[in-house]
Amino acid sequence: MSPDALVAHALTLVEESFIASAGPGGQNVNKVATAVQLRLDVFMLRLPPEIFHRLKTLAGSKMTAKGEIVLTARSYRTQEQNREDARKRLAEMLREACNLPTKRAKSRLNRVGKTERLAGKKIRSDVKAGRGKVRLD
Secondary structure (H helix, E strand, O other), X not given: OOHHHXXXXXXXXXXXXXXXXXXXXXXXHHHOOOEEEEEEEHHHHOOOHHHHHHHHHHHHHHEOOOOEEEEEEOOOOOHHHHHHHHHHHHHHHHHHHHOOOOOOOOOOOOHHHHHXXXXXXXXXXXXXXXXXXXXXX
């Protein structure tokens, strides 16, 4: 499944609820529930294990023990802007989980580089060994 198809499928399964916000809004913040809370049951997506584990790592504390990702957005004054913000953050998290991490290419030192590195380590070792207590033996 492509990342965009996964995001589209996930956004159909999202449950939204609006809660009272403590963010910007003046007196309006006490009257209108502008913050949005998104809940997505990850198991409903039927993700391959490797993508699921990356998503679990990315979500961190936002994922509950039941396998739900809970995102709260309260940065803006309107429900619509907060809803858009939360959906963007969820979509970005899902896309990032679909990306395979790039494998690190092993570096290889040549013989001269290796001997220079070991010589530097020996010099540093001698400096540190000379810092001990002076013995009068």
